[in-house]
Amino acid sequence: MVSSSNNYKEKVSQLISWGHWFSFFNIIAAMLLGTRYIVYSEWPTTLWGQLYLVFSWVGHFGFLVFGFYILILFPASFLIPSQRLMRLFAVLVGTVGLTALLLDTYAYESLDLHLSPLVFDLLLSGERTELNARWQYLFVTVPIIFLLQLVLSEWLWRKLRKLTRKHVGVPIAVVFGICFVSSHLMYIWADAKLYQPITAQRSNFPLSYPMTAKTFMEKHGLLDREEYKEKLNAQGVETSKAIRYPLEKVTFSNPGTGQNVLIIMIDGLRSDMITPENMPYLDAFAAQNLNYSNHYSNSNDNSNSVFGLLYGLPANYLNSVRSSAASPLLITTLEKRGYHFGLFGNERMAEDPLYADAMFTGLPLNISTKGGDGAIIDSWSTWMEEQAAQNEPWFSFIELTSVENFEESGDYKPRFTPSLGSPKTQGVSTDTLLKNSYKNAVYHIDEQLIAIFDQLVANKQLGNTIVVITANHGTEFNETGTNSWGASSNYSKYQLQVPMIIHWPESVASVTNRLTSHLDLVPTLMESLLNVSTPASTYSSGASLFEATPKRRWLLAGNDSDIVMIQPKSTTVVDKYGNYRVYNQRYQKLNSEKPKLSTLMQAMHEIKRFNQPD
Structure with a gap:
């Protein structure tokens, strides 16, 4: 032993x-x-x-x-x-x-x-x-x-x-x-x-x-x-990676149409609010112009979505753009064409470094600290009269925040009651109060839009102005049943699907139901306004809204941490560690579903395509 x-x-x-x-x-x-x-x-x-x-x-x-x-x-x-x-x-x-x-x-x-x-x-x-x-x-x-x-x-x-x-x-x-x-x-x-x-x-x-x-x-x-x-x-x-934007020199076939451009960004407005009850004026305006009814923002937060709209790039490039101080190709091209700029918003536009450090570098920001959206529109109206007198092309960006800040007491009469601040709310659910307050802010903004269009008509500018009405992201009221309210909490359609309504002079009114994205606006303006001859793929991840292409299989959204693929019947979210989740149209998690390899590879290629090679 x-x-x-x-x-x-x-x-x-x-x-x-x-x-x-x-x-x-x-x-x-x-x-x-x-x-x-x-x-x-x-x-x-x-x-x-x-x-x-x-x-x-x-x-x-x-x-x-x-x-x-x-x-x-x-x-x-x-x-x-x-x-x-x-x-x-x-x-x-x-x-x-x-x-x-x-x-x-x-x-x-x-x-x-x-x-x-x-x-x-x-x-x-x-x-x-x-x-x-x-x-x-x-x-x-x-x-x-x-x-x-x-x-x-x-x-x-x-x-x-x-x-x-x-x-x-x-x-x-x-x-x-x-x-x-x-x-x-x-x-x-x-x-x-x-x-x-x-x-x-x-x-x-x-x-x-x-x-x-x-x-x-x-x-x-x-x-x-x-x-x-x-x-x-x-x-x-x-820590951001260097960006190569655009991928090659951009050329133009001619100086372009010379039309004015007005972009109205209504923060927090979801697309299903465009109804005769909630927004009668904008609903009628949409019926008379180009209405993209299946449109998605490229992100569920403020900075990333505005970035995607004006750069035509996925949100993961935002810090790279800020690091290199690269202005949007759309803006620099308009500057070279002699456009005048009018940029209007509240304190957030002044506080967010994206606006001054990259997007509108060197351009004056008109910030209204008091008076809400009404003061912003008044300031824009004064500027508009000056532009009409000069008779030169202009580009204007107006950011309105009443809808996103609907919980704050506004100086407008409530249309939907009971709402937050109503005298008798006992026994009324918080959900009802919040939704009615949101609709009141939506109705208020609809009335404010009348002043903008009246000013355009009065100054004889509407006939030569491209008007884009959209939102940075939507607003959820826990429709997904995941205790999600507002934005920046998930990638459901309630937080991503937003209006895209365009008045393009001499165009025929239409409703487009195919998937479209914020990333598509830059190629649209570059091709149809500025007559660029270089392919959109060299400066954007989107495609022109006027392009007669087959229906898309997916759209790209997300931020610097998540890759989001929006498809007609599902949404796939991939985090930076490679973990993924697949959701149905109601944003309910599908445990047995897996992303399609070819689709995922296309999306992952797109979020790296503009990176500078090491």
Whole structure:
């Protein structure tokens, strides 16, 4: 019995020693594969960023592989008595691990994602696409990896005693340990200081979760939380990728029609409000002009949606545009054509850096701080009279906020009661009060629009002016049953579907039911107003609203974190980690549905198409 016990201890000791060396060489293999992440990531521009890259590369893959050894192979050394069987088990584990890492590097290269449920669904998809075919070729390497692992296993077992006598295990462990600890300490500092060359590397490697300690540092007076928040708000611009916009030089066939352009943005107005009851004037106006009844904003929040409308680009490019201070191609073209500009709104237009720093750089903003939308329209009317006297082309953008701010007490008489502020609301549901208040604001804006059109007619401008009436996003009243109110909480039609009504001089009134997007307005104006000859794909992700194309299969929406594909019968939301959710038309989650590979690949390609190559 004593002899048997000694033999068992000796076998276990040998297997543990062998396992350490087996893990070490697999760490080296993982690091070599890990260089693919470095190649396909943006190279740090500073010495500290490069130093962190080296430390995290060595430390992370060392910890990752050794962690699997501790969790799987180390306990197996005690449970599997046969050294041959144990080594075969280790070879299988190593083969699976390196194969998964190889697949992950390809996912990172192709989709900018690590392995996730979405990536596996794409891998196992039965669709015949180039991506799927290339993925399947990767499995050809599995037998090669298995064979190499077998050779390594046998060689290490034969050389085990010789390797053990070298006594290099401790120095090797110290090197990996120093790199691992140093990388996390560096990230703690970088995270607190928002040092982009390091924080931008957070998700470069798989299963990478760098340590942070903001709460600890704040507690000990090492971090000012308010200062941190201010820097964090600006960091999205600092860390954004460079943008190539437009993709090539834009040319024009002639100077264009010279017509005026007026864009009226009614914040928070959903498309189903355009009815004879809620907005009688706009409903009649829509019937006499071009009405796009199945129109969607490109985002569910303010800045992203206005950005998409005037740039024709998906919202994920917003910070890149701000970083490069690239003005909209539409605006710069109009400037070159000698257009006068009138930009009108309230404090939000002044506070949102998108307007002054990018969208309307160098152009005066007319901000009305008091008097609500009525004061904004009055200010615009004065400007309009000046433009009529000059007889030169003009572009005007009016942003009205009464509908979005419907909960605030307006200076208008309520039409729908009871509503917020009514004297008798006992027993009335909050839902009813909110909806009636919203409709009151909608009706009020409808009356305000009359003043705008009266001014255009009085100054004899309507016959030569393209008028666009739309909204940044819709407003939900928990129609999805997910406790969602207002906007920016989901991507249902209640928050994304908005009006798009266009008065285009000498056009025939029509209702268009096909899917259209905010991203389509820029190509429409560039082609039909400014007569651009360059394809829309070089400066926009949209297509002209006048283009006679087959019905779209999907529209692109979202923000810098989410990719949203809107389809006639479903909406797919993919987050930045590759997790996805598919919803039906009522925005109820469909657990069994999966996104179509070809469609998803088209959307993911579009949100990268304007990125500057590394």
